[in-house]
Amino acid sequence: MGGASEIFKMKKVKKPKVIFQTPRGMADILPQDQGIWKTILEKAREIAEFYNFSKIETPLVESTDLFVRTIGEATEVVEKQMFSFKTKGGDNLTIRPEGTPPVARAFIQNRLVNLGLPSKLYYEGPMLRYERPQKGRGRAFHQFGIEIFGEVDPIYDAQVILITFIILKELKIKDINIQINTIGCRACRSQWQQRLKTFYQTRLNSLCEDCKIRLEKNPLRLLDCSDNSCIAIKKEAPIGLDNLCNACNDHFKKVLEFIEELKLPYVLNNYLVRGLDYYSRTVAEIWLDNTEFLGDNLNPSRFSLAGGGRYDYLIEMIGGKNTPAVGMALGLERIVEVLKAKNISYLKRNPKVFLIQIGDSAKKQALSLIEEFRRSKIAINEKLGRSSIIAQLQAANKTGASFALIFGQKEAFEGNIILRDMRSGVQETIPLEKIVPKLKKRLSK
Numbered sequence: 001m002g003g004a005s006e007i008f009k010m011k012k013v014k015k016p017k018v019i020f021q022t023p024r025g026m027a028d029i030l031p032q033d034q035g036i037w038k039t040i041l042e043k044a045r046e047i048a049e050f051y052n053f054s055k056i057e058t059p060l061v062e063s064t065d066l067f068v069r070t071i072g073e074a075t076e077v078v079e080k081q082m083f084s085f086k087t088k089g090g091d092n093l094t095i096r097p098e099g100t101p102p103v104a105r106a107f108i109q110n111r112l113v114n115l116g117l118p119s120k121l122y123y124e125g126p127m128l129r130y131e132r133p134q135k136g137r138g139r140a141f142h143q144f145g146i147e148i149f150g151e152v153d154p155i156y157d158a159q160v161i162l163i164t165f166i167i168l169k170e171l172k173i174k175d176i177n178i179q180i181n182t183i184g185c186r187a188c189r190s191q192w193q194q195r196l197k198t199f200y201q202t203r204l205n206s207l208c209e210d211c212k213i214r215l216e217k218n219p220l221r222l223l224d225c226s227d228n229s230c231i232a233i234k235k236e237a238p239i240g241l242d243n244l245c246n247a248c249n250d251h252f253k254k255v256l257e258f259i260e261e262l263k264l265p266y267v268l269n270n271y272l273v274r275g276l277d278y279y280s281r282t283v284a285e286i287w288l289d290n291t292e293f294l295g296d297n298l299n300p301s302r303f304s305l306a307g308g309g310r311y312d313y314l315i316e317m318i319g320g321k322n323t324p325a326v327g328m329a330l331g332l333e334r335i336v337e338v339l340k341a342k343n344i345s346y347l348k349r350n351p352k353v354f355l356i357q358i359g360d361s362a363k364k365q366a367l368s369l370i371e372e373f374r375r376s377k378i379a380i381n382e383k384l385g386r387s388s389i390i391a392q393l394q395a396a397n398k399t400g401a402s403f404a405l406i407f408g409q410k411e412a413f414e415g416n417i418i419l420r421d422m423r424s425g426v427q428e429t430i431p432l433e434k435i436v437p438k439l440k441k442r443l444s445k
C-alpha cells in the first residue's frame with residue numbers, strides 16, 4: 001500500500017489545486033520512449049566513435065557573451081531566443097541554445113590542440129531556444145553534434161556531412177536529401193552582401209517587415225525568408241556561388257566532388273544561408289523528403305533533421321588562434337518523431353523470468369536472490385510488495401514472463417525453488433544452487 005494519494009488521505013492534507021506542467025515547448029522523455037532514444041544515441045555514438053570522434057561534455061550554461069559574439073547580434077537566436085539570466089554574483093549567463101560555441105570554448109580553454117589536430121569531438125544533450133512551439137520545434141530540444149577543429153581540407157566538410165547522413169540512414173530514415181551551399185569567406189562574402197543590399201534596396205517596398213530590418217544588419221538572411229513576397233523576389237537576387245573568390249570556389253568544387261564520389265543525394269540550394277553568423281564557405285542541412293509525414297503546412301526547411309557547416313573564424317572570434325573548423329548537429333526530437341511515425345516498436349523487452357515470493361523467510365532472501373541473478377546476467381522481474389501468489393502470478397502473466405520462480409515458505413526452508421513454465425503450467429522443484437544454470441539452459445532454447 002502507499003503512494004501519494006494514501007499519504008494525503010492519512011494526514012488529511014488538502015491536495016494542492018495547481019497541477020504542475022512542463023514549461024511551454026518542453027517535454028518529458030517518458031520510460032516508454034527511452035527505447036527509441038537509446039537506439040538513436042547508440043547509433044550516433046557508434047558511428048562518431050568509428051570516425052575517431054571523442055565525446056566532450058560542457059556545462060548547460062555559458063557566458064552570454066560567448067553566444068552573442070559567435071552566433072551574432074543580428075540573428076534570431078541572439079535577438080529573440082536565448083534563455084539568459086544574471087547570477088546572484090552578477091554574471092550574465094545563457095542556457096546553451098546550441099553546442100558549437102561551447103565546444104569551441106572548451107577546445108581553447110583546455111588546450112585540446114595539444115592532443116593533436118584535427119581534433120574530432122562529439123557531444124549530445126539538451127539545448128534551449130525561446131521559439132514559438134510547433135511540430136518539430138520546441139523550446140527545449142536535444143542535439144547530437146560533431147565538430148572537427150584544425151582542418152581546412154574540404155574532405156572534412158564532406159566527412160561531417162557523410163557521418164550525419166549515415167546516422168539517419170542507418171536509423172532507417174530513407175527519404176532524406178542533403179541541401180548544400182557556400183557562403184564564401186570574409187573577403188568574397190562582403191562583396192556579395194553589398195550586391196544583395198543594392199539589389200534589395202530597389203525592391204524595399206515589396207519586402208516583409210522583418211526583411212526590411214534584416215537588410216541593413218544581415219542581408220544574407222533575406223534569402224531564406226519564407227514570406228511569399230520575399231520568396232518571389234529572391235529568385236533574381238545575387239547568389240553566393242556567383243560571388244566567390246577563387247579559393248572559395250575551389251573549396252566548394254572539391255566538397256561537391258567528394259559528395260558525388262560518395263553518391264550521396266544532394267541539392268545545390270543557393271538560398272541556404274543558415275541562421276548563425278559564424279559560418280564560412282560550406283553550409284549544409286539534411287531535409288526530410290516525405291510529403292506524407294510533413295503534411296501540407298510544413299516546409300521541409302522548417303523540419304531539417306540536421307544542420308551545420310564550416311566555421312573557420314569562430315575560434316578566432318573568441319580569442320583562440322586561427323583554427324579552421326567544420327561540424328554538424330542532428331535534432332533528436334525530430335528524428336524521434338520520424339521514427340515514431342514508422343510504428344516500429346523500440347520498447348524494451350520485459351525480463352523473461354519473474355520471482356514470486358510467499359512468506360517472511362522467502363521475502364527476506366528475495367533481494368539477495370535477485371542480486372545473484374544480476375551477477376549471472378539473467379534479467380528478472382518482481383512485485384515484492386505483494387504477498388498473494390495470485391497477484392504475483394497475474395503480474396508475471398501481464399509482463400509476458402516465460403518462467404515464474406515460486407519461492408515459498410517450504411522452499412525457503414528446504415533450500416529449493418519452484419520453476420514454473422508459464423505457458424504449459426508445468427512446475428518442477430529445483431535446488432536453489434542449481435537454478436541459475438538451469439534457467440540459463442532453458443532461456444537459451
Ligand code: HAM
Nearest residue numbers: 098100137138141304305306307308309327328329331
Ligand atoms: P541548427 O541548424 O540551429 O544548427 O540546429 C541543428 C538541428 O537541431 C536542426 O537541424 C534541428 O534538427 C534541431 N533543432 C534546432 N532548433 C530546434 C528546435 N527549436 N526544436 C527542435 N529541434 C531543433 C546548430 O545548432 C549548429 N550548432 C550546428 C553545427 C554544428 N554547426 C556546426 N557544427
